[in-house]
Amino acid sequence: LTILGIESSCDDTAAAVLRVEDGLPSILSSVVHGQAELHEAYGGVVPEIAARAHAEKLDICVKKALTQANVTLSALDAVAVTAGPGLIGGVLSGVMCAKGITVATGLPLIGVNHLAGHALTPRLTDLIAYPYLMLLVSGGHCQFLIVHGCEEFTRLGGTIDDAPGEAFDKTARLLGLPQPGGPHVEQEAKQGDPTRFRFPRPLLDRPGCDMSFSGLKTALLRARDTLIAAQGGLTRRDRADLCAGFQAAVADVLAEKTRRALGVYLAEAPPMPMFAVAGGVAANSAIRASLETVCAAEGAGFVAPPLALCTDNAAMIAYAGAELFAAGHRDDLTLAARPRWPLDRSSPALIGGGK
Ligand code: ATP
Ligand code: FE
Secondary structure (H helix, E strand, C coil), X not given: CEEEEEECCCCEEXXXXXXXXXXXXXXXXXXXXXCHHHHHHHCCCCHHHHHHHHHHHHHHHHHHHHHHHCCCHHHCCEEEEEEECCXXXXXXXXXXXXXXXHHHHCCCEEEEEHHHHHHHHHHHHHCCCCCEEEEEECCCCEEEEEEEECCEEEEEEEECCCCHHHHHHHHHHHCCCCCCHHHHHHHHHHCCCCCCCCCCCCCCCCCCCCECCHHHHHHHHHHHHHHHHHHCCCCHHHHHHHHHHHHHHHHHHHHHHHHHHHHHHHCCCCCCCEEEEECHHHHCHHHHHHHHHHHHHHCCXXXXXXXXXXXXXXXXXXXXXXXXXHCXXXXXXXXXXXXXXXXXCCCHHHCCCCC
């Protein structure tokens, strides 16, 4: 099976060609065209600008992906496209592009949930078996999912306010570090003392897997302002200690909630217990290490896909499309672009925390 994937739900225009042979996926090409410089001046993604840029770049990305994979449209078996959730203008651009290709070629069309793309990535990269526990932790999302199949997810909990990546970015902003803040805060934290500032670990006193990260930045702001008021500014040491204290709080919350989520997951007695983490924040080595420690203690394997496949890309969409295709799923020209699209059918009201 050779499948084209298309992704345009946020600020990356992406196309990829994936081949699955005897159940083994291989990425023939994966083109990602970011839009960071277009949105830089506005301090966030501007939906109208994003939609226009996607519409301009989709054709180019698709052509590039086909060329790099050394295949023509006639060599494809299907076209998979992100049909939501995301910024509606961008999702629409992608869906229109995919429909155009399927109308011209007669290829089957498959609409993919962007979050399912992220959630299935550990199968693409590490071939892990269902059911596994997944923590999706990025700039826009933070949730635990038990992944039972390509269309079957159970959400165990997630952030009730900010996503951790967002908290890292805000922390960086408060301390005058560049954006995206995650890697810079991590760098600073390496030189810092995590015990000097004791930041709150919200919701740890409550049962369940829900998390909260917005209070952390308020605590950090207060600690920063207290230092500035007392000494007129921040020393390098202060900055490093603030970053280390912040990062330790995030790592502690994620680790403890992961332990609880593993408890729920392991109660199902999965034959091969596996925990996978994905999303930009999974790049943080301190957070990754504390999650790995929890998994080892609880008896679950630990998987973290390479960063390029953890952040937005079209290879994951092609892969999710390939699984859906194999399961007999097909869409037609009525496929709609959906701004919201909960993964977990049983509790739609709970989904989308942090976005
Ligand atoms: P989504 O794809 O869920 O809509 P997104 O595009 O913002 O959201 P990603 O691209 O997966 O998310 O991740 C980007 C986020 O990851 C940013 O908030 C960034 O600060 C954070 N991040 C990247 N590297 C690190 C790191 N080393 N430590 C902590 N956070 C990091
Ligand atoms: Fe994403």
